[in-house]
Amino acid sequence: MNITVIGCGHGGQALAAQLSMSGHRVTIYADENHPGYLDNIANNTITIEGRISGAAIIHCMTKSIEAALKDAEIIYITLPTHAHISQFKKMVPYLKSGQIVLTLAGNFSSIYFYRILKEAEKEKDVYLADLASLPYACRAIEAGRVNIIDIKKSMDIASIPSKNIGFIIDRIRDSFPTKLTERSNIIELGLNITSAISHPTVMLLNAGRIGHGEEEFYFYREGITHEISHVVEAVDCDRRKIALEYGFELHSYLEIMESFYSIKYNSYYDFFTQSPIHNRLKLCPRSMNERYISQDVPYVINQWHGLGLHVGYDSGVMRSIIELSSLLNKTNYYNERNVSVDLFGGMNKSDIGNFLFNGYA
Known part of the structure; x- marks a missing residue:
C-alpha cells in the first residue's frame, strides 16, 4: 500500500519506519519551512529501537506536497495541531478521490478539514478521520533514530461524516500498528484526548x-x-x-x-x-x-x-x-x-x- 506521512518529527519518523518495515511503500513529507529531521536523515534510513527495533528504508522523502500525495492511498498527518489547517489547505489542490486522510492526534481537526473540503467541492471525494493519539510513546534521539518506549494496545478513531467509519477502518486496519476502536463521532473522540x-x-x-x-x-x-x-x-x-x-x-x-x-x-x-x-x-x-x-x-x-x-x-x-x-x-x-x-x-x-x-x- 502507498502511504504518505506528513511530518518528520518524533511520531512521523516512528510511524513511517514501522509502516515501511511492514512492507508498505512509504513517503515522508515535510514542509520546506519546517523540515523537522528530514534534511538530516542519511540514506533514507530510519532506525527504531526500544519496544520494537529495526531499520527501515523510506521509499521517498520530499518537501513537495504534490509529489507526496500523487500516489498516496492513505495519508497520516503527524504535525503539531497549530499546523494542521495551514498544511491541509496546501494539500487540498492535490487530494484525489478515494484518498483517506487521518490526523494523529486529531484534536478536532478533521471537522475543520471537512469544511475546507466543502469549500473546494471535494467533501464527497476524500475520507477524513481523527485518531486520539500516536500509536506510540516515542522520542526521536536524533535524525533517523527513534526510541519507541511502548506501543498502545488500542487507539480510538472517528470519521467525519461518521457514516464513513466502517469503510475507513476496513482500509487501514491491516496497516495500522495497533487495534482500532471506533468512536461515535469526532466530538466523542476529541473528548478522549488524554x-x-x-x-x-x-x-x-x-x-x-x-x-x-x-x-x-x-x-x-x-x-x-x-x-x-x-x-x-x-x-x-x-x-x-x-x-x-x-x-x-x-x-x-x-x-x-x-x-x-x-x-x-x-x-x-x-x-x-x-x-x-x-x-x-x-x-x-x-x-x-x-x-x-x-x-x-x-x-x-x-x-x-x-x-x-x-x-x-x-x-x-x-x-x-x-x-x-x-x-x-x-x-x-x-x-x-x-x-x-x-x-x-x-x-x-x-x-x-x-x-x-x-x-x-
Whole structure:
C-alpha cells in the first residue's frame, strides 16, 4: 500500500519506519519551512529501537506536497495541531478521490478539514478521520533514530461524516500498528484526548520550576504531588461531565491508560508516580511555551470548555487552566479556534449529532 506521512518529527519518523518495515511503500513529507529531521536523515534510513527495533528504508522523502500525495492511498498527518489547517489547505489542490486522510492526534481537526473540503467541492471525494493519539510513546534521539518506549494496545478513531467509519477502518486496519476502536463521532473522540488531562495541569503547577529553564526533572514522578493529582482528576471529571451532556459515557483517564498499556493503578497519584512508561524518560518541557501548554490548552482544553458552554456547563477548572496559561504565556488561548463557536453556532445537540453522522446535505 502507498502511504504518505506528513511530518518528520518524533511520531512521523516512528510511524513511517514501522509502516515501511511492514512492507508498505512509504513517503515522508515535510514542509520546506519546517523540515523537522528530514534534511538530516542519511540514506533514507530510519532506525527504531526500544519496544520494537529495526531499520527501515523510506521509499521517498520530499518537501513537495504534490509529489507526496500523487500516489498516496492513505495519508497520516503527524504535525503539531497549530499546523494542521495551514498544511491541509496546501494539500487540498492535490487530494484525489478515494484518498483517506487521518490526523494523529486529531484534536478536532478533521471537522475543520471537512469544511475546507466543502469549500473546494471535494467533501464527497476524500475520507477524513481523527485518531486520539500516536500509536506510540516515542522520542526521536536524533535524525533517523527513534526510541519507541511502548506501543498502545488500542487507539480510538472517528470519521467525519461518521457514516464513513466502517469503510475507513476496513482500509487501514491491516496497516495500522495497533487495534482500532471506533468512536461515535469526532466530538466523542476529541473528548478522549488524554494529553490535555495531564499535561497543562502539571505544567502550570510546576511553572516556577520549569520557567527557570535550568533544572530538568522527571515530569511525572517528580512533578506530581497528591495535591496536583487532585487537580488532574478534577479536569478528568469535568471532561466526563461534558461528554455526558452529549450522550457519551467516557472512561476515566486511568481506565484509558489501562486500555493503552495494560497497567492498572488505583489513584491518579499512583499512576503518574509509578507508571514505567511515563517515567522511563524525564519528559520535562524546557519552557512554558512548549506543546504541553501551547497545543493542549488552545486546541483541546479550550474545545472541551467551549463544548461545555454550548450546553450550559461552565467548567471552572478548565476555565482556570485556560486563563492562567494565557497569562503566563502573554497570549489569549480563547482566541484560538473553538469548534462550538466556529462550526456549531445555532445548532442544538440533535443538530450536531445529525451533522457529524451525515455530513453536509
